[in-house]
Amino acid sequence: MILIDGKKTAADIRDEIRREVEVLTENGQRAPHLTAILVGEDPASWAYVKNKERQSKKVGFTSSLIHLSDHISEAELLNIIDSLNKDKSVDGYIVQLPLPSHIDDQKIIMAINPDKDVDGFHPLNLGKMIAGLPTFLPATPYGIIELILRYDIETTGKNVLIIGRSLIVGRPLSILMSQKRPAGNATVTLAHSKTKNLKNLSLKADIIITALGQPLFLKADMVKEGVVVIDAGINSIDDTSKRGYRLVGDADFDAISKKAKAITPVPGGVGPMTIAMLLKNTLKAYKKNLS
Ligand code: L34
Numbered sequence: 001m002i003l004i005d006g007k008k009t010a011a012d013i014r015d016e017i018r019r020e021v022e023v024l025t026e027n028g029q030r031a032p033h034l035t036a037i038l039v040g041e042d043p044a045s046w047a048y049v050k051n052k053e054r055q056s057k058k059v060g061f062t063s064s065l066i067h068l069s070d071h072i073s074e075a076e077l078l079n080i081i082d083s084l085n086k087d088k089s090v091d092g093y094i095v096q097l098p099l100p101s102h103i104d105d106q107k108i109i110m111a112i113n114p115d116k117d118v119d120g121f122h123p124l125n126l127g128k129m130i131a132g133l134p135t136f137l138p139a140t141p142y143g144i145i146e147l148i149l150r151y152d153i154e155t156t157g158k159n160v161l162i163i164g165r166s167l168i169v170g171r172p173l174s175i176l177m178s179q180k181r182p183a184g185n186a187t188v189t190l191a192h193s194k195t196k197n198l199k200n201l202s203l204k205a206d207i208i209i210t211a212l213g214q215p216l217f218l219k220a221d222m223v224k225e226g227v228v229v230i231d232a233g234i235n236s237i238d239d240t241s242k243r244g245y246r247l248v249g250d251a252d253f254d255a256i257s258k259k260a261k262a263i264t265p266v267p268g269g270v271g272p273m274t275i276a277m278l279l280k281n282t283l284k285a286y287k288k289n290l291s
Contacts, residue, residue: 004263072103077103144230202223208228
């Protein structure tokens with residue numbers, strides 16, 4: 001069984017980015033600048049955003065965090081977005097999701113300048129992705145693609161089952177993997193909460209990507225021998241540790257790893273890759289902003 005090590009792969013990618021940034025700054029250019037907006041106090045979101053800030057600094061980026069109260073209005077948030085859109089020193093920014101229920105995610109995403117949308121969530125960027133044009137790929141699907149490539153996992157002609165149709169992971173990934181591109185050319189099935197007989201589908205799948213957000217949803221009896229499982233689920237479960245929770249994936253790692261050809265762990269799988277690819281998108285935004 002091959003452990004697909006997202007933590008190590010993400011560190012490799014960060015090294016590549018860091019070396020590129022070094023050359024740029026040694027030549028007198030300013031550093032790339034990534035900003036994150038975090039609304040509220042959700043401990044998991046806080047941890048992810050802090051990770052993004054830490055990793056940004058590690059590769060030599062300027063990083064800033066705008067932390068806002070849960071009570072901020074949609075209009076106030078839109079104002080902050082407007083100022084980031086105008087701020088020439090900010091190359092890219094993200095608005096960490098989920099947002100409080102009184103704020104409309106889509107309205108916020110639509111307000112982001114597509115050239116600074118390093119999450120790749122703006123409809124213009126999603127449209128470019130579907131058309132196969134160069135754009136910012138959403139970081140989690142991009143990270144999954146990168147793991148597949150760096151671990152030489154064959155996708156051409158394979159049956160790929162993606163479980164979960166979220167805007168952040170399942171939907172874009174289903175498009176990317178069916179396209180004529182590296183880590184593409186697969187026969188993709190996109191399953192979701194209304195799918196019937198999931199087990200029939202999962203037993204036929206050569207590659208299964210879970211992105212539904214249900215702890216230990218995918219069980220060993222649902223997969224065939226030699227399957228590749230990529231687990232994009234990050235579920236926090238309350239426990240007695242100091243931080244009060246621990247992370248588990250959507251797949252039953254212990255049991256499935258006995259049958260799988262390759263599998264990603266949680267933590268240490270897709271999560272770190274999401275951040276590495278966000279940095280890659282930011283470097284891309286920066287280069288475009290300079291030129
Ligand atoms: N706007 N919102 C926006 N963009 C995103 O790309 C995200 N996502 C998802 C949630 N909301 C978002 C993230 O950043 C999920 N996500 C994310 C990013 C990083 C990690 C997990 C989720 C991560 O670093 N995971 C580590 C463990 C971290 C820990 O121990 O707390 C891992 O090894 O999986």
